[in-house]
Amino acid sequence: MTGRSELRIKLAANAQEAQPVRHALGAFLSAIGIEGVRREDILTAAGEALVNAIEHAYDGRPADTDEIEIFARQEDGTGLVIDVSDRGRFIELAERPGRGLGLRIARAIAQTVSIDTENGTTVRMIFTT
Amino acid sequence: MTGRSELRIKLAANAQEAQPVRHALGAFLSAIGIEGVRREDILTAAGEALVNAIEHAYDGRPADTDEIEIFARQEDGTGLVIDVSDRGRFIELAERPGRGLGLRIARAIAQTVSIDTENGTTVRMIFTT
Amino acid sequence: MTSRSIEVIHLAGELDIARRSEISAALQVNGSEAGILVDCCKVTYADSTALAELLRFRNDAKNRQVPIAVLTGSTQFVRVIQYAGLNGVFEIFEHRAPALTYLSNAGKLP
Amino acid sequence: MTSRSIEVIHLAGELDIARRSEISAALQVNGSEAGILVDCCKVTYADSTALAELLRFRNDAKNRQVPIAVLTGSTQFVRVIQYAGLNGVFEIFEHRAPALTYLSNAGKLP
Ligand SMILES: Nc1ncnc2c1ncn2[C@@H]1O[C@H](COP(=O)(O)OP(=O)(O)O)[C@@H](O)[C@H]1O
Numbered sequence: 001m002t003g004r005s006e007l008r009i010k011l012a013a014n015a016q017e018a019q020p021v022r023h024a025l026g027a028f029l030s031a032i033g034i035e036g037v038r039r040e041d042i043l044t045a046a047g048e049a050l051v052n053a054i055e056h057a058y059d060g061r062p063a064d065t066d067e068i069e070i071f072a073r074q075e076d077g078t079g080l081v082i083d084v085s086d087r088g089r090f091i092e093l094a095e096r097p098g099r100g101l102g103l104r105i106a107r108a109i110a111q112t113v114s115i116d117t118e119n120g121t122t123v124r125m126i127f128t129t
Numbered sequence: 130m131t132g133r134s135e136l137r138i139k140l141a142a143n144a145q146e147a148q149p150v151r152h153a154l155g156a157f158l159s160a161i162g163i164e165g166v167r168r169e170d171i172l173t174a175a176g177e178a179l180v181n182a183i184e185h186a187y188d189g190r191p192a193d194t195d196e197i198e199i200f201a202r203q204e205d206g207t208g209l210v211i212d213v214s215d216r217g218r219f220i221e222l223a224e225r226p227g228r229g230l231g232l233r234i235a236r237a238i239a240q241t242v243s244i245d246t247e248n249g250t251t252v253r254m255i256f257t258t
Numbered sequence: 259m260t261s262r263s264i265e266v267i268h269l270a271g272e273l274d275i276a277r278r279s280e281i282s283a284a285l286q287v288n289g290s291e292a293g294i295l296v297d298c299c300k301v302t303y304a305d306s307t308a309l310a311e312l313l314r315f316r317n318d319a320k321n322r323q324v325p326i327a328v329l330t331g332s333t334q335f336v337r338v339i340q341y342a343g344l345n346g347v348f349e350i351f352e353h354r355a356p357a358l359t360y361l362s363n364a365g366k367l368p
Numbered sequence: 369m370t371s372r373s374i375e376v377i378h379l380a381g382e383l384d385i386a387r388r389s390e391i392s393a394a395l396q397v398n399g400s401e402a403g404i405l406v407d408c409c410k411v412t413y414a415d416s417t418a419l420a421e422l423l424r425f426r427n428d429a430k431n432r433q434v435p436i437a438v439l440t441g442s443t444q445f446v447r448v449i450q451y452a453g454l455n456g457v458f459e460i461f462e463h464r465a466p467a468l469t470y471l472s473n474a475g476k477l478p
Pocket residue numbers: 048052053054056057058086088089090091092093094098099100101102103104121416
């Protein structure tokens with residue numbers, strides 16, 4: 001019985017998976033006392049990172065299981081940290097009209113959004129609480 | 130990005146905490162594909178262990194934070210394992226009418242229920258899936 | 259007329275430890291009832307805390323010779339009673355009409 | 369009478385990537401409308417996929433000179449538009465009547 005509250009879910013790169021994972025994250029946030037607008041915003045930001053991994057990481061290749069992981073945990077002094085990781089390849093953004101909204105939304109909500117593109121993509125979002 | 134799907138929540142020994150934690154577990158189970166009767170039964174069993182920790186472990190002493198932890202994870206080959214741990218003292222059961230239902234319910238649902246009473250109480254429930 | 263009537267007690271939502279005193283207060287029998295229907299149709303979850311209160315209530319009612327029936331559509335509720343080994347301890351109905359018929363027959367209506 | 373009328377498109381629930389083609393199919397303009405009200409009152413979540421479709425729809429409508437208005441009570445929906453930097457890009461209303469008034473005035477009703 002050591003450790004902090006945390007949620008880790010492995011999912012396939014499948015559009016149908018985003019909603020139940022958001023719901024699980026939402027109920028987790030409520031259980032650890034994060035409610036209201038803050039909760040809704042965190043779900044929005046995490047939802048964007050999830051959708052990116054589902055949509056871009058494997059870019060058309062068929063979906064397998066465990067291609068994506070979301071890992072949320074409460075860290076003392078930092079707040080809530082959420083990593084969304086995949087084993088795909090980050091696609092550098094050539095500006096396209098109507099695209100680029102997802103990361104913009106995540107950046108507007110999280111205190112920091114950092115993207116690590118070694119060995120797949122990990123988007124780390126920190127939400128100070 | 131290693132590891133399995135898991136949920137860990139720290140909670141206070143407070144009757145109000147059981148419901149949101151059950152909800153978080155329920156949404157977690159749905160997200161990892163455990164649905165229907167199986168999901169409902171696992172929630173029932175985990176709910177009993179949680180209620181015991183809330184009710185018995187600290188037996189009247191005032192509630193603090195982080196007194197109880199629930200830790201659920203998918204284990205390859207085993208199924209779903211849920212530990213409910215507290216830092217209290219296990220109270221050996223003197224048979225009382227109308228009591229003893231909780232562990233009976235958990236045992237009827239889980240494949241195994243084991244209770245470790247060193248350093249508080251950990252009730253481990255294994256659900257083969 | 260002073261004919262004794264069948265009382266209905268409604269319980270709803272998730273019946274867990276946080277609601278024990280509320281459940282306990284709702285499940286009361288005074289002995290003047292012809293029968294009591296415990297309507298659990300809107301119960302979505304019940305744990306051993308709720309079952310213990312139901313058991314206590316059933317014993318109170320038995321002592322006062324008031325028949326009780328439990329109405330429920332929830333499969334979780336029905337299963338948790340089975341898991342607790344309380345099969346056959348309660349008269350459980352899925353539909354209102356047979357529950358009321360049972361209570362009318364079991365009770366000593368004047 | 370062949371007067372052009374205000375069309376209403378209803379969207380509901382959680383608008384995310386799984387529903388992109390459904391959202392895309394719903395958000396169509398053919399140019400004969402006097403105006404289009406996108407009723408999102410029952411939308412509980414919208415992500416950038418939904419916003420991208422709304423943007424595309426708004427551009428289609430603009431090209432065909434059909435005014436559109438978005439009706440929403442959801443605070444998540446309003447905030448996600450802000451976070452995306454799309455403030456002022458859509459005409460957003462909380463209530464139906466002012467939305468319809470806006471469309472009536474903006475549209476070229478005969
Ligand atoms: N997990 C990922 N894997 C690969 N590429 C990604 C990933 N996340 C983001 N990207 C790249 O970053 C771009 C911007 O993402 P985003 O701001 O969410 O906008 P959108 O998804 O609408 O393009 C994507 O178009 C893609 O090229």
